[in-house]
Amino acid sequence: MTSQVPTEVMPDGGTRRLSAILGSQSLALLLVLFVLVAFFSLMRPDAFPRIANILNMATDASILLVLAVGGTYVILTGGIDLSINGVLVFSGVIAAQAMVWTGGDNPPTLLVGLVFAMLAGAAWGAVNGFLIAKARIPALIVTLGTMGMSLGSALLITRGIDISDVPDSLVVGIGSGRLMGVPVLVIVTAVIVIAGGLVLAYTRFGRYTYAVGSSPEACRRASINVAGHLLKVYLLAGVLSGVAGYLSLARFATTTLSGHTTDNLQVIAGIVIGGTSLFGGSGGMFGTVVGIIIPVVLLNGFVVLGLPPFWQQVAVGAVLIGAVYFDQLRRRLRDR
Amino acid sequence: MPDLPLIEAKSIARHFGSVQALQGADFHVNRGEIVALIGDNGAGKSTLVRILSGTDRPNSGEIRVNGEPVLFSSPQDARAAGIETVYQDLALAPDLDAASNLFLGREVFKPGLLGRLGVLDRAAMARRAREAMSRLGVQIRPNAEVFKLSGGQRQSVAVARAAAWATNVIFMDEPTAALGVVQTRGVLDLIRRVRDAGTAVVLISHNLPQVLEIADRVVVLRLGRKVAEAASSDITVDDLVSAMTTGSLRRWQHQKTGNPSND
Known part of the structure; x- marks a missing residue:
């Protein structure tokens, strides 16, 4: 009798909650990360496991991680956001411009820059969300289009010349600043990642993100506003791209018009390596963090070992394909 | 009557x-x-x-x-x-567990500030889902993902x-x-x-x-x-x-x- 058949053995209670956060694939990836760290540490104990090097890696990962928080929500809904690097650059330009207009080198000016960066990101996020959720144009096309539009607009505004007139206090305070020895960029990123992870794991907004990606039809029948939720998710990705643009401005002291061309692909690769399904519905923030950090560790490790750093791209590509293959296996089980 | x-x-x-x-x-x-x-x-x-x-x-x-x-x-x-x-x-949303599906669109929030921030009361939903299912003799764990x-x-x-x-x-x-x-x-x-x-x-x-x-x-x-x-x-x-x-x-x-x- 169907209803009497016991279900497959499921881990219970607390361990299950833990596994919900971690996910089995990202747990395996955490192991991969540990092996990599151990390997590089053993090969170059004098260089790799140094605090300075670790903080260096954390800083390298920080801007990508901010982008990846929004990207994780987007991919969980079954969508994609290719525009994040364009929006990042555009927001950086708007923030730099706004701070130039405001003048001065003080906290209010920095705040104006942040607000403008977030508004610029939100505007692109709203465009993405509207075209995807309401006009029902495929996310791949919409965000490919807005990537070009945002990057092109940034080049138009600046006439192709980087704005390097960035307040010193932004560069010194946030870009290269430290708080108790920890780079401010890393702290800001950690706060965003943790907040994003908690919202995803514990709130209704997070649950609807999974639900919309798992079955939009089930959501519609449960009276969930699917289009409204998608709009919010792309808006979130846009705002976080704006924040990332602001952080990039702080870190590099310039708008880096041509410095982020592959950020979108690196972020998507990291999210997918971290176990979030490109088809939506499953994955999580912890996996994303590990998936973004692994390529950073690989690159750093190859440099430290004196190997050509180009090996990193080869390795990351292979890991990406493997991650998607495992996801396909999992989905075959799901859709049986 | x-x-x-x-x-x-x-x-x-x-x-x-x-x-x-x-x-x-x-x-x-x-x-x-x-x-x-x-x-x-x-x-x-x-x-x-x-x-x-x-x-x-x-x-x-x-x-x-x-x-x-x-x-x-x-x-x-x-x-x-x-x-x-x-x-x-x-x-049903296959990636969500049985309890989440039971409460899809009718989520229960935690009491107090956390609830107002949108935090879900998973324990309460799991308990009520278990009760609802066992009343009908359905022996499925509330935390079993539907695709399984x-x-x-x-x-x-x-x-x-x-x-x-x-x-x-x-x-x-x-x-x-x-x-x-x-x-x-x-x-x-x-x-x-x-x-x-x-x-x-x-x-x-x-x-x-x-x-x-x-x-x-x-x-x-x-x-x-x-x-x-x-x-x-x-x-x-x-x-x-x-x-x-x-x-x-x-x-x-x-x-x-x-x-x-x-x-």
Whole structure:
């Protein structure tokens, strides 16, 4: 009798909650990360496991991680956001411009820059969300289009010349600043990642993100506003791209018009390596963090070992394909 | 006090352009019964169920719930009136667990500040989901992801979800169409337990022997009208086929011979 058949053995209670956060694939990836760290540490104990090097890696990962928080929500809904690097650059330009207009080198000016960066990101996020959720144009096309539009607009505004007139206090305070020895960029990123992870794991907004990606039809029948939720998710990705643009401005002291061309692909690769399904519905923030950090560790490790750093791209590509293959296996089980 | 029907639909008409899907159909459901709604393709079953579950609106006609006239402008309205629907394709989110699916769109927040920040009370939902399922004899862990369940178990989750929220009626569209023999038996038992718990069930099915087995009453639609209605103990599969195809139940013949022969 169907209803009497016991279900497959499921881990219970607390361990299950833990596994919900971690996910089995990202747990395996955490192991991969540990092996990599151990390997590089053993090969170059004098260089790799140094605090300075670790903080260096954390800083390298920080801007990508901010982008990846929004990207994780987007991919969980079954969508994609290719525009994040364009929006990042555009927001950086708007923030730099706004701070130039405001003048001065003080906290209010920095705040104006942040607000403008977030508004610029939100505007692109709203465009993405509207075209995807309401006009029902495929996310791949919409965000490919807005990537070009945002990057092109940034080049138009600046006439192709980087704005390097960035307040010193932004560069010194946030870009290269430290708080108790920890780079401010890393702290800001950690706060965003943790907040994003908690919202995803514990709130209704997070649950609807999974639900919309798992079955939009089930959501519609449960009276969930699917289009409204998608709009919010792309808006979130846009705002976080704006924040990332602001952080990039702080870190590099310039708008880096041509410095982020592959950020979108690196972020998507990291999210997918971290176990979030490109088809939506499953994955999580912890996996994303590990998936973004692994390529950073690989690159750093190859440099430290004196190997050509180009090996990193080869390795990351292979890991990406493997991650998607495992996801396909999992989905075959799901859709049986 | 005379028992009012839980739902009563009178002279429901619905046309799509020139196509008359329903032409003045009458239908009612009483408390504690399983009603089967049958008819050939295009007879208007799905349209009627869509109207009674709030996803479609009639061009004319009246719907009463517990005697009160109602106007459903959305599925939410129907749900507020205690009417739930189990769809043929289940409408479950496979990546979410059973409890999350039971509470999909009706999440429970934690008390206090956390709840106002949108934090879900997972423990409360899991507990209530477990209770709701065990009341119906469904032994599925609330934290089991739906994609890991068998077809019958998924159907059980969908039925348990409807039963957990329906105070009046559950509509079920072909609930066993995709299931094997053993799983079908389980789901039919589950439907009986839902009925015994006091919720009326309306079943749309093409499986006539199954209809006679489980339903208390059978309503036959043909060309958008109710053409026959009978207690399932009084009729045979041949009667139903006759009603579906010709519009008449041939009950006189059935009662005379007990075993209707071909014309």
